[in-house]
Amino acid sequence: MNLKTTSLTGSVGAAVDGISLSEPLSGEQLEQLREAFRRHCVLVFRDQQLAPAPQLAFARLWGEPMVSALLSKLQLGEYPEVVQIRTTSKELVSTEAWHYDAPHTPVPPKITMLSAQVIPAGGDTMWSNQYLAYESLSPVMQRMLEGLRVHFRAVKLARSQGVMDSDVPSAVHPLVRTHPETGRKALYIGHADNVVGIEGMHEAESRPLLNFLYQHSTQPDNIYRHMWRAGDVVMWDNRCTMHYAVHDYGTQERVLNRVTLKGEVPA
Ligand SMILES: O=C(O)CCC(=O)C(=O)O
Numbered sequence: 001m002n003l004k005t006t007s008l009t010g011s012v013g014a015a016v017d018g019i020s021l022s023e024p025l026s027g028e029q030l031e032q033l034r035e036a037f038r039r040h041c042v043l044v045f046r047d048q049q050l051a052p053a054p055q056l057a058f059a060r061l062w063g064e065p066m067v068s069a070l071l072s073k074l075q076l077g078e079y080p081e082v083v084q085i086r087t088t089s090k091e092l093v094s095t096e097a098w099h100y101d102a103p104h105t106p107v108p109p110k111i112t113m114l115s116a117q118v119i120p121a122g123g124d125t126m127w128s129n130q131y132l133a134y135e136s137l138s139p140v141m142q143r144m145l146e147g148l149r150v151h152f153r154a155v156k157l158a159r160s161q162g163v164m165d166s167d168v169p170s171a172v173h174p175l176v177r178t179h180p181e182t183g184r185k186a187l188y189i190g191h192a193d194n195v196v197g198i199e200g201m202h203e204a205e206s207r208p209l210l211n212f213l214y215q216h217s218t219q220p221d222n223i224y225r226h227m228w229r230a231g232d233v234v235m236w237d238n239r240c241t242m243h244y245a246v247h248d249y250g251t252q253e254r255v256l257n258r259v260t261l262k263g264e265v266p267a
């Protein structure tokens, strides 16, 4: 079988066909995947039905699986590196907002990988291209943002996991971060639920600026929206995309197994 990648939009995401992720990959296949991943930031693999053990094995080809302290309640018994995302009430869900994964930690994951187990009607996930979000700003705005730092704080996620407000983790990272592999710059921001502000700015200065960047990043022409099927595997680069889990499925069951890979300090 020949591996084939097809763009899913003009801005972000590609589908990969002709590959089974539960079988060993050749060096050439892996190199093709790496190249596609650098280019498209999100890779979609249909019809994989990937169980936790082969998911972890595939994930290890890309880096070191992490064990998230904040998500310890969701771990799959046998595999602490795999957490199970299940339907929770809309009020508690922290992922229905554009976000990067774990920017409230000093070293956020570089890649997140989901393997869809049970999919309801609805429950799509969207990704934005944060390179294009940066590159489409005016040079004057780009220069203005250079050197700014964002204070991230995982307020909603922590609440959803029963963590006390006094223990909510937080971290400060560059607003414009350079991808260590592609050298391209990306806007590193997030929803107001998880972003305190820009370091050193008054709230009245930083909030409108962050709101603008958030809106600008998530315009329809800058996103891919994935309609899940059970058996899908999707992996995304958490250094150049934000994502948003649409909660339009009420109490229907939705189960995805998730692995994250250790990243580097954003620079
Ligand atoms: O449930 C989803 O589709 C995505 C959830 C999410 O934000 C994540 O796994 O990081």
Ligand SMILES: [Fe+2]
Binding pocket: 095, 099, 100, 101, 243
């Ligand atoms: Fe997420």
